[in-house]
Amino acid sequence: MDVTSRYSISARRMSRSIIRELLKLTNKKGLVSFAGGLPYPGTFPAEELATITEGVLKEEPGLALQYSPTEGLPSLRENLRSFLEKRGFNCSTKELIVTSASQQSLDLVAKIFLDRGDLVVTENPSYLGAMSAFRSYGARFLAIEMDERGMRTAFLRERLAELKKTAGTGNEYYQNMPKFIYTIPDFQNPTGITMSMERRQELMEIAEEFDMIIVEDVPYRWLRYSGEEYPMLSAMDRQNRVIGLFTFSKILSPGMRLGWLTADERIMDKLVQAKQATDLCTSAFSQSIAERFISGGQIDVRIKRNIDIYRKKRDLMVGELKKNLEGLKGVEINEPSGGLFLWISLPEDIDTDELFIEAIDRNVAYVIGSAFFPNGGGHNTMRLNFSYPSEEEIVTGISRLSSLIRDRMEGRG
Numbered sequence: 001m002d003v004t005s006r007y008s009i010s011a012r013r014m015s016r017s018i019i020r021e022l023l024k025l026t027n028k029k030g031l032v033s034f035a036g037g038l039p040y041p042g043t044f045p046a047e048e049l050a051t052i053t054e055g056v057l058k059e060e061p062g063l064a065l066q067y068s069p070t071e072g073l074p075s076l077r078e079n080l081r082s083f084l085e086k087r088g089f090n091c092s093t094k095e096l097i098v099t100s101a102s103q104q105s106l107d108l109v110a111k112i113f114l115d116r117g118d119l120v121v122t123e124n125p126s127y128l129g130a131m132s133a134f135r136s137y138g139a140r141f142l143a144i145e146m147d148e149r150g151m152r153t154a155f156l157r158e159r160l161a162e163l164k165k166t167a168g169t170g171n172e173y174y175q176n177m178p179k180f181i182y183t184i185p186d187f188q189n190p191t192g193i194t195m196s197m198e199r200r201q202e203l204m205e206i207a208e209e210f211d212m213i214i215v216e217d218v219p220y221r222w223l224r225y226s227g228e229e230y231p232m233l234s235a236m237d238r239q240n241r242v243i244g245l246f247t248f249s250k251i252l253s254p255g256m257r258l259g260w261l262t263a264d265e266r267i268m269d270k271l272v273q274a275k276q277a278t279d280l281c282t283s284a285f286s287q288s289i290a291e292r293f294i295s296g297g298q299i300d301v302r303i304k305r306n307i308d309i310y311r312k313k314r315d316l317m318v319g320e321l322k323k324n325l326e327g328l329k330g331v332e333i334n335e336p337s338g339g340l341f342l343w344i345s346l347p348e349d350i351d352t353d354e355l356f357i358e359a360i361d362r363n364v365a366y367v368i369g370s371a372f373f374p375n376g377g378g379h380n381t382m383r384l385n386f387s388y389p390s391e392e393e394i395v396t397g398i399s400r401l402s403s404l405i406r407d408r409m410e411g412r413g
């Protein structure tokens with residue numbers, strides 16, 4: 001039976017994630033992988049969750065095991081509102097819904113805004129999962145270069161001004177301009193870069209000037225190990241043009257598949273309609289457990305503990321890289337002040353796609369940087385994850401990777 005010719009246009013546009021395909025190669029015994037993006041299992045509060053789960057099943061089985069409102073359980077929404085308020089962002093519970101983690105939020109946003117051929121602004125590079133979600137609805141990308149202060153907003157302004165010249169007016173304007181700006185301002189995936197205060201202000205001004213929606217994705221925001229914190233774009237927003245994507249994945253557990261989203265009430269209505277068609281509701285079971293975890297204050301204790309664990313791992317990886325790669329010209333290591341990832345740029349003539357196969361031979365893996373550039377490029381870059389590997393694995397893996405880079409660079413003509 002020929003199934004391919006029956007697929008929808010959007011299904012035909014989908015492809016397997018390069019990262020997932022590459023990860024298959026890393027299932028080799030003895031290999032140290034810096035390729036995934038997984039939290040460290042030692043951060044999962046299994047015992048506390050076991051106690052909470054027992055309580056939930058004994059005390060409110062009729063709620064936890066039942067369908068729930070598409071918007072999320074009212075008690076959890078209220079707790080999440082207050083979680084954000086404590087962290088400098090005020091919104092109403094009507095402007096907040098629970099989602100089945102941020103990947104669903106990305107899909108819902110794409111579903112309500114994107115038609116085939118629509119433009120989306122992203123950072124260059126950007127999160128692969130977001131690009132896949134947007135691409136499946138036919139998006140094209142206006143990818144804006146980054147530097148150590150985040151998205152280069154001056155370039156964005158120039159590009160938008162060019163597009164505006166031919167965008168027309170009224171409805172036509174909104175159809176021809178990018179539908180939204182997608183950004184990960186804190187400890188970005190993949191680069192680990194944080195957007196500076198000036199850039200945040202400029203981005204908000206640009207959004208106002210061109211009447212754009214911003215989608216702010218902050219899965220790593222609360223994993224800060226050093227440096228100064230800047231306000232969320234959502235908190236700087238005076239015109240309800242920012243949609244905020246939040247998740248429990250990196251602060252509690254990705255297995256619970258739980259996140260939340262904030263947006264203007266009018267947009268929310270459309271998002272809820274889209275979510276109804278997608279999954280009716282997010283698991284009430286997960287929500288009931290998370291609600292108790294948050295209201296009991298355990299989440300704050302957990303976040304602090306996780307920060308200590310991850311800071312040590314980050315320091316170790318950065319230290320090992322500096323020690324092992326010292327003196328190599330053209331090698332740049334981005335030292336992130338939070339999150340789970342570290343980014344390396346090598347001299348232009350070193351192709352990390354090619355180097356990857358050799359790395360696997362030497363029992364170490366990374367993610368090829370080119371996978372994160374929506375319109376191509378980045379062939380001399382790589383992303384390393386420091387949250388999942390153990391400290392011993394970090395030392396061994398960085399030593400293997402560094403000698404590979406050193407051999408390649410010193411061996412070239």
Ligand SMILES: Cc1ncc(COP(=O)(O)O)c(C=O)c1O
Binds near residue numbers: 248258
């Ligand atoms: C930037 C970014 N957004 C969204 C997600 C999706 O996370 P989840 O669906 O687990 O909330 C990830 C996961 O790694 C991510 O890095």
